[in-house]
Amino acid sequence: xxxxxxxxxxxxxxxxxxxxxxxxxxxxxxxxxxxxxxxxxxxxxxxxxxxxxxxxxxxxxxxxxxxxxxxxxxxxxxxxxxxxxxxxxxxxxxxxxxxxxxxxxxxxxxxxxxxxxxxxxxxxxxxxxxxxxxxxxxxxxxxxxxxxxxxxxxxxxxxxxxxxxxxxxxxxxxxxxxxxxxxxxxxx
Numbered sequence: 231x232x233x234x235x236x237x238x239x240x241x242x243x244x245x246x247x248x249x250x251x252x253x254x255x256x257x258x259x260x261x262x263x264x265x266x267x268x269x270x271x272x273x274x275x276x277x278x279x280x281x282x283x284x285x286x287x288x289x290x291x292x293x294x295x296x297x298x299x300x301x302x303x304x305x306x307x308x309x310x311x312x313x314x315x316x317x318x319x320x321x322x323x324x325x326x327x328x329x330x331x332x333x334x335x336x337x338x339x340x341x342x343x344x345x346x347x348x349x350x351x352x353x354x355x356x357x358x359x360x361x362x363x364x365x366x367x368x369x370x371x372x373x374x375x376x377x378x379x380x381x382x383x384x385x386x387x388x389x390x391x392x393x394x395x396x397x398x399x400x401x402x403x404x405x406x407x408x409x410x411x412x413x414x415x416x417x418x
Contacts (some may be wrong), residue, residue: 318346318408321358323366325414331377337378340416343369345398346409356404361401368397382417 322344324348330337347354358365372394373381381390391410399406 248326317349319349319351319355320344320346320411321362322413323362323369326366326369326373328370328373329375330381330417331375332377335378338418339381340375340414340418341373341412342414343394344411344413345407346411347405347407351405354402357402357404364401365398368401369394372397378417387412387415 322342326339326341327342328339328345330339336350345358370391376390380386391412395407395410
């Protein structure tokens with residue numbers, strides 16, 4: 231009985247080497263079938279799939295980029311579509327020649343200022359003319375409280391315009407100034 235058990239068991243060496251019939255069956259199958267079962271074929275197959283995935287990814291990203299560029303172009307401000315602001319009436323003030331608040335070195339500011347307000351606002355125009363001296367004095371105070379370093383570059387001048395605008399609008403009763411224009415600025 232124990233001998234029967236050994237006869238039923240499969241010898242591992244026989245499987246690894248294969249029998250003559252197995253070799254003949256393998257060699258008689260088509261070369262194409264052998265190619266697909268080889269390691270080289272698997273590597274080539276994976277490579278082709280990887281290359282196709284890369285190509286598809288590139289194409290998708292190019293298409294998305296083109297669509298994003300079209301959207302961003304459409305979303306950009308279009309000067310021919312955006313409503314242009316109405317022109318403003320202006321009150322031009324005489325030239326200001328002032329010294330700055332610098333303690334060490336004396337600096338001078340020469341500046342021409344115009345006040346912009348809604349066109350045809352006669353009540354405001356009348357009030358601005360009546361308050362011309364008061365407005366000039368207010369601007370003198372603001373500019374003379376600044377040092378050269380506080381008004382010598384673009385950003386600082388924009389902040390100065392905002393301060394002047396707010397302070398003038400605080401004293402007006404019949405309207406408001408919409409914009410301050412520096413038509414000429416020299417800092418010496």
